[in-house]
Amino acid sequence: MSDQIRNIMQQWLDQLERQARSGTDWLQQWQSLLEQFPDDTDPQILDLLHQLTRQNHRFASLTEALLSQSGEGGLSRESLLDTYQQHLDHLRHDWIQSSRFLPDQIALMTPFISPPPKSDGLDWGPELLTRLQALSAFPNELTQRLKGLLTSLIHFQQCRQAHQAELSELNRQALEAFADRLQASGITDLTEAHALWVDTYEARYRAALDNDTFIDSFNRLVNSGSEVKQEWQCMVNLLCRQLGLVSLSDYDSLSERHQALQDRVWQLEQQMKKLQKGQQRDQD
């Protein structure tokens, strides 16, 4: 079992221990479950458990937050919506942090430099830029490349913040619509309320996908992410060349030539087949 999964499970156990009020059967169950994890556990299963745990953890945190505010008579609509808003901020944070649209280089670094969502803005950019700038004492060509990379990173950070703002606005609108629907629905159960929320959010999200502003913002995020990756690769290629190594772009150039030759051979084979067929017909 990976340390990551073990840590997640440990967090759960810690949390469950704190919450334990009605016996420890299920806690012991968890403990024995943890001990059962064989080292060769299927990565898919572990990934799934990670997902299940993360979502349940978020939902449990929501429940906990409500629990701490709840009086005997329940919770006011405003408090519920405020708490929900915080829950959504966490979900938004999860979404962005786990997003494949992050260039892999940044995705690798985010666990080390990302602040919790409450500090708002996922504002790791300046720190990262400062660190990279400190590395800029390189030969001229490399410095130029580094400059290109920094520019693309700044652009990516701007696009990401812009898309964050779009998502926040979407959350706000969805939450308003949710509040209205909740009022009218007469729902009294938290799970049902959550299902209503998902339904409401998806409807708003579908509407956003029809909206040019939202789509543009999403496209800019993806495009700026690939720009960072491209700049990064250019820098790696340059380093490879300086060290006398074959770069990925050298390898790609070779692949391109190989593909062109392969296509040419195919064309010639097809022409030959046609000629042979023609000859066969003439002979017949």
Place this chain on the structure above:
Amino acid sequence: MIRTEAECLRQSLKQQHEQLAAASASLLNSRVQHHFMPHRMLLQHEGITLRVFEPSGPTTQRPLVLCYALVNRPWILDLMPDSSLIRQLTEQGLRVYLIDWGSPCRSQRYQGLEHYIGQLMHRCIQAAMDDSGSNSVDLAGVCQGGVFSLCYAALHPEQIHRLVTLVTPVDFHAHDFTLSHLYRGINIKQLVSAYGNVPGALVTQVFSNMQPMRLGQLKHLHTAKRLSEVPASQAQFLLMEQWLNDCPDLAGRALEQFVELFFQQNSLLQGEFEAGPMQVDLSRIEAPVLNIFGTEDHLVPPSAASALEGLCNRSGYQALPIKAGHIGTLMGSKALKQVPAAIHEWLQAKA
């Protein structure tokens, strides 16, 4: 008022923990691995595979070639014995040839559509004809594979007897084709230049982003409950999860051409286009077409799929709307009662 009394919330938490524990224990003890139903390997070439599934009863002479998409893997068509389009087709007496495009390696990033359709697909169809002793095939394309099949039927009309398109987009600019909205503004040249082959995981995320809260949050929140209440559903659930995450990388050049030609330029509706040296004129399609699509498909909406009618000779066109989503149309229990029989009937019909 939401019931947020402390005791009620504690009960809810406890129940959630118990379900998670039960589902986790059960998941950890499970080993699920997909296996195709018995078949022959007819061709393996440049990473692609052509499998042959023999009919269980009397057979028709003409082979049915199934062309899957480059996105995801074709084993969804034979997920489990009781969720298998291929099995049902063989039970109808059809010999099925399945094209699996495999996963391109970095050196294959310059393979374009002309390579996939003009060379690899052509090689598969020739192999199927040679194997069956037939001089033509029936061709069925799934989603992007349906687009490939339309192109192939236009390039080699003499080889295609009948054509079936399943959940295939044709009008990429249909107003409710959300996936197309997402793709249209992406700088695909830059994306391909940055990645070489575009990672399958990135493509998977685009799909799940179509319903982020439902697929990204709610699904995992409900999974523990579902698995703890219906343990029998676990194998299918895990196989589906495996399939959803089994998304091969996409050859850069082919993806770039596909996005530019279809998502951005909507070339299928224009009828004529070029992909590298490959020139496609859809008016050359002679085969009658059966167009199967899901009325609740949020990936390829009915409006995008049903536009095929406008490209076909009306007398040779038939539509079969299925009350299902994208995947449900291919392997849902209700769809499997309709689709295989309808395909068989369509293929056996006199011209």
